[in-house]
Amino acid sequence: MSPVILWFRQDLRLSDHPALNAAAARGAVIPLFILDDETPGPWRWGGASRWWLHHSLVSLGKKLPLVLRRGRADAVLRDVLKQSGASALHFTRDYTPWSGPLEQRIKVLCDELGIDCHRHGGFLLHEPEAIRNGQGEPYKVYTPFSRACFASGEPRLPKPAPKVEWATPGLASDKLESWRLLPTRPNWATGFEAAWQPGEQGAQAALQRFLEAGLADYAEGRDRPDKPFTSRLSPHLHWGEISPHQIWAATRAAAAHAGGRLDGGAEKFLKEILWREFSYHLLHHWPEFPAKSFRPEFEAFPWANDEAALRRWQQGKTGYPIVDAGLRELWATGTMHNRVRMIVASFLIKHLQLDWREGQHWFWDTLVDADLAANSASWQWVAGCGADAAPYYRIFNPILQGVKFDPEGAYVKRWVPELRSIAAEHIHTPWEMPVPPAAYPAPMVDHAKARARAMAAFQSIKGIAG
Numbered sequence: 446m447s448p449v450i451l452w453f454r455q456d457l458r459l460s461d462h463p464a465l466n467a468a469a470a471r472g473a474v475i476p477l478f479i480l481d482d483e484t485p486g487p488w489r490w491g492g493a494s495r496w497w498l499h500h501s502l503v504s505l506g507k508k509l510p511l512v513l514r515r516g517r518a519d520a521v522l523r524d525v526l527k528q529s530g531a532s533a534l535h536f537t538r539d540y541t542p543w544s545g546p547l548e549q550r551i552k553v554l555c556d557e558l559g560i561d562c563h564r565h566g567g568f569l570l571h572e573p574e575a576i577r578n579g580q581g582e583p584y585k586v587y588t589p590f591s592r593a594c595f596a597s598g599e600p601r602l603p604k605p606a607p608k609v610e611w612a613t614p615g616l617a618s619d620k621l622e623s624w625r626l627l628p629t630r631p632n633w634a635t636g637f638e639a640a641w642q643p644g645e646q647g648a649q650a651a652l653q654r655f656l657e658a659g660l661a662d663y664a665e666g667r668d669r670p671d672k673p674f675t676s677r678l679s680p681h682l683h684w685g686e687i688s689p690h691q692i693w694a695a696t697r698a699a700a701a702h703a704g705g706r707l708d709g710g711a712e713k714f715l716k717e718i719l720w721r722e723f724s725y726h727l728l729h730h731w732p733e734f735p736a737k738s739f740r741p742e743f744e745a746f747p748w749a750n751d752e753a754a755l756r757r758w759q760q761g762k763t764g765y766p767i768v769d770a771g772l773r774e775l776w777a778t779g780t781m782h783n784r785v786r787m788i789v790a791s792f793l794i795k796h797l798q799l800d801w802r803e804g805q806h807w808f809w810d811t812l813v814d815a816d817l818a819a820n821s822a823s824w825q826w827v828a829g830c831g832a833d834a835a836p837y838y839r840i841f842n843p844i845l846q847g848v849k850f851d852p853e854g855a856y857v858k859r860w861v862p863e864l865r866s867i868a869a870e871h872i873h874t875p876w877e878m879p880v881p882p883a884a885y886p887a888p889m890v891d892h893a894k895a896r897a898r899a900m901a902a903f904q905s906i907k908g909i910a911g
């Protein structure tokens with residue numbers, strides 16, 4: 446019997462994998478991964494994503510004989526389909542704007558070659574077409590969207606990894622090292638190794654750790670960057686090393702086992718998983734979302750063009766400790782706590798009046814969980830220009846945010862060594878000390894003045910202030 450191809454994409458796991466289950470049921474499976482830097486155009490994987498991808502492929506490659514190819518996905522598939530004599534192609538659906546047309550081209554190619562083509566779900570709990578409002582339209586607001594998800598019933602239960610007969614009939618594979626996904630000089634990823642364990646095993650370990658040590662405190666503690674109460678599952682979810690179904694079912698089971706003690710945390714956590722679904726719902730229905738403000742009136746905003754300010758922000762040298770801690774955490778580990786992502790994004794957009802897309806692109810390059818849907822939706826949310834976004838006049842005060850969410854300054858001290866000896870009462874306002882620390886910069890803008898300037902700029906745009 447001729448083999449079938451499983452084209453791995455952002456589904457780098459073996460358990461609860463609908464496409465793999467279907468492929469394995471038909472016979473021998475050729476596992477293929479394609480590095481396609483052409484089709485996504487400006488959204489080719491950024492540096493931190495490439496670091497993750499390298500290690501995730503190493504992890505997967507220990508369990509099966511991966512065939513690695515580089516090039517435009519449809520062109521590579523044409524070659525591999527012909528060379529392998531495969532009778533069918535199975536893959537998991539992707540929701541990026543370029544993937545719909547790509548998947549269409551692949552279907553046409555398979556029809557031309559007389560090969561069965563099967564597209565599967567598995568990346569999301571709810572396909573974006575499945576959740577509609579009373580008028581049959583997609584949702585633009587999160588709360589009714591999440592209610593509709595809950596009302597649609599519990600997601601299916603996850604399935605274990607199938608028994609698979611792997612095959613690579615005479616197919617050549619690239620050497621992973623030849624893709625040069627890891628940084629060389631300078632190696633900015635030295636801190637990533639200690640922070641992460643890419644791959645399916647690492648994803649399951651992160652889930653277990655969270656259920657045992659984070660979930661109980663999640664509802665109250667998820668906003669505290671100085672505490673380890675969030676799951677850190679986002680890069681694993683992004684690369685499909687774990688399915689949202691596995692997370693959902695395990696969270697429900699942990700809550701049931703705890704007899705009500707974890708209900709608050711579980712409810713809050715599952716709602717965050719639905720924020721991920723909502724981001725994909727928006728991306729699917731409004732494919733211009735990553736590049737354009739959802740509210741078109743924001744396109745007239747007078748963004749500043751200030752390279753030097755952008756650089757100071759990127760380097761974590763703004764002079765506001767919580768902002769700088771977040772940006773330095775990002776550079777050192779490829780992640781940043783969600784609360785701090787909101788603070789640094791607000792600072793870029795409102796205090797510096799830099800275009801939200803500048804921040805979005807920086808995150809795209811530096812986050813290990815850089816995700817077109819979540820990143821674009823979140824930046825637009827902070828800017829106030831997105832669907833169901835924060836109002837434009839919500840301008841985070843970086844001092845008060847620091848005091849509230851990092852009261853002892855433990856998070857700031859971890860990432861900003863210049864401030865390690867400062868007492869907690871001054872940690873978020875070091876410039877007010879009788880002798881400010883010489884090694885740490887003074888604030889690059891005055892908060893009150895920047896706030897007033899931002900309000901005036903927003904109110905000058907017709908349609909924004911309502």
Ligand SMILES: Cc1cc2nc3c(=O)[nH]c(=O)nc-3n(C[C@H](O)[C@H](O)[C@H](O)COP(=O)(O)OP(=O)(O)OC[C@H]3O[C@@H](n4cnc5c(N)ncnc54)[C@H](O)[C@@H]3O)c2cc1C
Nearest residue numbers: 675676677678679717718720721783786815816819820823
């Ligand atoms: C400006 C900005 C940019 C962001 N960019 C990304 C990004 O590129 N990729 C990304 O995965 N998340 C992004 N987020 C959302 C959020 O910050 C991260 O998902 C979260 O910090 C990941 O940590 P965690 O896994 O410990 O989250 P947890 O609190 O444990 O949440 C569990 C999961 O829910 C999902 N989730 C949580 N919050 C959100 C959210 N607001 N939007 C969508 N999904 C969410 C994630 O998959 C996350 O892993 C961004 C947020 C902001 C404010």
